[in-house]
Amino acid sequence: MAVTDTLGRIGAAFAEAGVTGRLHARDLDSGAQIDAGADQPVCTASVHKLCVLVTLHAQAAAGLLDLTEQLEVPPSAGRTPGPTGLSAMLDPVRLSLRDAAFLMMSVSDNTAGDLLLRRVGRDAVNRTTARLGLTRTHAVHGFGEMLATIREDAGPRGAAALTDPHVIARLRALDPARTNRSTPRDMTRLLAAVWRDEACPAPYGAAMRRILGLQVWPHRLASGFPFDDVHVAGKTGSLPTLRNEVGVVEYPDGGRYAVAVFTRTANPAATLPAADAVIGTAARIAVDALRAP
Template sequence: MVEERIRRLFAGVGAEGQVHAVRVPKGGPGAGAAGSGPEGIEVALGADEPVAIASIFKVLLVLEFARQVVAGQLDPRERVRVTAADRLGGWGTAGCLDDVELSLRDLAYFAMSVSDNSAADLLLARVGLDTVRLLAQELGLDRTRIAGGPRALLESMLSEVGARDEREFALRYPALPDERKRRLAVLDPQRTTASTPREITRLLRLVWTDMAGPPEACALVRDLMKRQVFRHRLVSGFPDDVTVAAKTGTLPGLHMEAGVVRYPDGEQYAIAVFARTRDLAASRATVDATIGGAARVAVDFLRAASPGDTH
């Protein structure tokens, strides 16, 4: 079974994997974006088990932003100032040393392209947390839970560790026993922003078939996902002529990416891959490469099994 092959791939790098992969139907709106593919073919390994999704939630966030822009509720050119109080550390404006001013649509760009946490928080404050939650319900993502933005998750970690700020957290966290670290709320799907691999591919299929909102809104999300700069996970598993539009997510011991791959023949596949490692390192090159390898195995199976295959 293809799922067993994927399971062995992850076991070989000391990880447990969850995967859902399915063909994205052609034909635009109404082409059938729910569940498995139109032919009932899918790759599903732990696909219905809940998992923390970390920054993958930014796909929903930016989709809601795009919908509000198309509806005329937000001006994408509205200026926002990112100050020292907004910085969370990391990529983009989150790691800047000085104040930065940019537009709402550039916040969306940074949130998706480099997973900028400060940009995501400011964008979430503008579009509304409850609105993003309602969007998940509207799209039938019944098992998707949005606990809050990046700052809310960071504050949860600081509180649990007993740290007053990020600097104190950086001193206290390494000294904690691994079992204590694993009990942090941000790693528990029942207490943090979470979903299932199957619901994440459903979201992607809805976006790619213009069923997640107005076509202009879906197109913006697709474009921003294509502009993600990280190439070490899904992209690593595919040839250069395959286009990958994706969003990563990372937490201690959790490595993930979800996206859509498009082959030169026009066939597209939605994939969500989650890996949990025994150690709690935030970076594991072998696990990242296995995410790409597992995605390739899944898509190769779908291409061989699908009536829409060209070879």
């Protein structure tokens, strides 16, 4: 399939779903790529938890921490808001760093993400991404801090204001210049480093790939690959009007494809099935093109 045809189909899919989309896909073995706005800066939202995950395992590989180290999480007051994991639990919890990493990635637990970010340090996250050549990826703040900017920018009306386009337009969390950011190309480069054991030595790379393969959400990237013998491992990210996912699609013939899809829509509704599904649709178009003879 010609690259122009592929890009046209991806663009048409984004338009039909009512989103602006940016995509990068790469064959992890041949190096072939599909670029649909791959170098545009994007807000990562919870996709940035992948950077925390890699930093955590890099520090473990360097002997700076033990992944079985225990965390004591006090009752719910003061935890980072969120609908999943520790963020939604009410009672004190004790768990290991690696189990917190599982919650951070599998259900996008914001409290687990902030606990691990504090443990490794935001500067260390930025050093890790710089070491791996992600020149346009930067952690500005933690996940609770990011949510706090939304509350501040929304003003006294709170969540009700997030249906107002004028309020949406002023949210710092949706401005790549003022929040955690990356590009689709940087994110597939990071995934490639994880899958090739370039980010960390092999045992730690395997641990990260296992965790990424346990994400529970099937409605974005995985929806484009509804086959029992195709494995999808990834990490989503969501904010008002924003839906993302980055991940690796592995075929039974050994084909491995890193894909990063970042979308925005003018519609502030929290539930937009077409905007979720187009992430899988666009990824499938890109991967099919990479797999074509």
